[in-house]
Amino acid sequence: MLDARERLLSPAARVVPQHATAIFSLLESVDVAEENWHEVGDGYAIVSQSCNTGTGRSCGDYFVDEDHLPPSPYTCLFVGHQLPSGHRLLSSEVEALGVDFENVAQLKLFHSDQFRSQVVLEAVEDGVVSALVSVGGVVNLIFKTDINKLLIMSQVQWFRLGVFDGVELCTAPKEETCWQQSVFPLYPPITVAKGDRLKFELLVRDEKLFIRNLNPPPPNNDGRPRQLLRAPPDFDLLGINDRQILDFYLNSIVGALERAERGRRKGGLASLLDCTDLLVAERLRDPEMEWPGQNRVDWEVASSRAVVRYVNHEASNMRSAPTALAKGCCDAILHWPFNQRGLLMDDYLASILEVRLRVPNALLIPSSITLTACLIRLVVDWVERKWSDISKN
Numbered sequence: 001m002l003d004a005r006e007r008l009l010s011p012a013a014r015v016v017p018q019h020a021t022a023i024f025s026l027l028e029s030v031d032v033a034e035e036n037w038h039e040v041g042d043g044y045a046i047v048s049q050s051c052n053t054g055t056g057r058s059c060g061d062y063f064v065d066e067d068h069l070p071p072s073p074y075t076c077l078f079v080g081h082q083l084p085s086g087h088r089l090l091s092s093e094v095e096a097l098g099v100d101f102e103n104v105a106q107l108k109l110f111h112s113d114q115f116r117s118q119v120v121l122e123a124v125e126d127g128v129v130s131a132l133v134s135v136g137g138v139v140n141l142i143f144k145t146d147i148n149k150l151l152i153m154s155q156v157q158w159f160r161l162g163v164f165d166g167v168e169l170c171t172a173p174k175e176e177t178c179w180q181q182s183v184f185p186l187y188p189p190i191t192v193a194k195g196d197r198l199k200f201e202l203l204v205r206d207e208k209l210f211i212r213n214l215n216p217p218p219p220n221n222d223g224r225p226r227q228l229l230r231a232p233p234d235f236d237l238l239g240i241n242d243r244q245i246l247d248f249y250l251n252s253i254v255g256a257l258e259r260a261e262r263g264r265r266k267g268g269l270a271s272l273l274d275c276t277d278l279l280v281a282e283r284l285r286d287p288e289m290e291w292p293g294q295n296r297v298d299w300e301v302a303s304s305r306a307v308v309r310y311v312n313h314e315a316s317n318m319r320s321a322p323t324a325l326a327k328g329c330c331d332a333i334l335h336w337p338f339n340q341r342g343l344l345m346d347d348y349l350a351s352i353l354e355v356r357l358r359v360p361n362a363l364l365i366p367s368s369i370t371l372t373a374c375l376i377r378l379v380v381d382w383v384e385r386k387w388s389d390i391s392k393n
Contacts, residue, residue: 001107002111005102005104006104015101015102018100018101019098019099020099021095021098021099022095022099022209023093023095024119024121024200025091025092025094025132026089026123026127026192027087027089027090027130027133028087028127028128028129029083029085029087029130029131030085031083031084031087032077032083032087032130032131033189034238034241034242035048035075035238035241036048036051036131037187038241038279040279040311041286043227044227044228044229045229046229046230046240046311047185047231048185049072049230049231049232050071050072050074050183050184051070051186052184052185052187052212052213053070053187053213069205069212071230071233072233073184073205073209074183074209075182075183075185076180077180077181077183079181088125090124090127090129093172094119097119097209113204113205115203115204116201116202116203117203118199118200118201118214119199120198120200121198121200123194123195123196123197124194125194126192126194128189128190129189129191131184132183132211133183134182134183187228190215200215229311231307232307234340235307235340237340238340239338239340240278246278249280249334250291253284253291253293253332253365254291256332256363256365257292257293257296269293269331269332270297271297271299271330271331271332272300272331272332272334273299273300273333273359274300274301275303275352275355276334276335276336277305278336279308279311279312280334281299281300299312300330331363332362332365333352333355333362333363333365335348335352335365337349337352352364
């Protein structure tokens with residue numbers, strides 16, 4: 001746009017669209033929280049590539065530095081109908097950023113990475129802010145109910161586009177458009193009461209809009225981790241936070257233990273190899289789980305993920321996976337052959353096959369996978385309604 005304005009357009013030329021406004025608001029959504037962070041015990045938390053942090057300590061190559069911006073400034077989704085657990089916008093919509101595409105000076109400011117601005121969002125309800133959301137130029141925060149207060153988990157943002165001479169396009173969640181909203185997840189979440197005012201900085205880096213949390217961190221005694229571990233882009237945080245997946249492995253292991261005790265399965269189940277990349281070993285070792293046979297099982301973890309290896313490296317009763325495989329002493333192999341989008345991973349399946357060949361008597365969990373298929377209708381109802389209105393006109 002800047003190049004076109006400087007070299008290709010005459011002074012009287014009009015630009016379409018002419019201007020855009022970024023709107024921000026506070027958003028409450030458990031789904032956004034589960035997709036962007038996972039707390040591991042009391043020591044640290046794993047956060048997504050787009051999670052905005054302000055209280056992390058730099059403690060190695062994989063830790064979040066409190067002075068660094070996230071690798072990806074935000075994530076995108078349809079706030080209105082893509083959050084199964086629902087959502088709430090817990091602040092008024094604030095027009096935080098306006099862009100005039102005919103203003104060369106402003107375009108140069110964005111291009112030079114010198115743009116900085118602040119936005120203040122006032123909570124209209126108690127809650128927990130997990131994110132900011134941007135819709136039609138509006139950024140919102142996500143809240144999670146916490147008795148008398150709400151925890152701000154994120155911010156959401158959308159835009160309103162001035163196309164030409166009063167014609168506007170808005171991508172707010174309440175508008176049924178094909179554009180998603182921008183969600184800026186926050187960790188740790190911020191507990192707020194109605195009337196609390198939260199301040200954020202807006203800045204542009206490499207032609208991308210980032211936000212920085214300018215609010216004081218929660219007190220050190222709030223029980224939340226202080227060391228943050230940045231997950232790789234394709235790390236399945238949603239799968240790690242899915243209790244149904246953990247219950248599947250737990251029920252499978254307990255069932256195998258019971259069958260072994262009744263003599264219906266040859267061999268015991270004393271050594272388990274976790275190849276899931278879902279922190280199953282770490283989570284099932286938690287004393288609060290209290291499942292039968294928990295203290296009789298030794299764990300090994302085999303993962304190429306630095307995040308997974310770090311989380312498990314201090315576990316006292318975990319042997320190294322290479323040693324366990326060399327001795328052929330694994331009684332069961334836990335694997336999860338799906339990525340975060342639910343697609344089968346061929347390379348991963350090949351690596352599990354190699355592990356199984358080295359430990360041929362080990363039990364595989366899951367032992368089989370069934371793929372089902374069906375025909376679906378791709379055109380959603382609101383698209384049909386829009387097309388119908390256009391056809392009538």
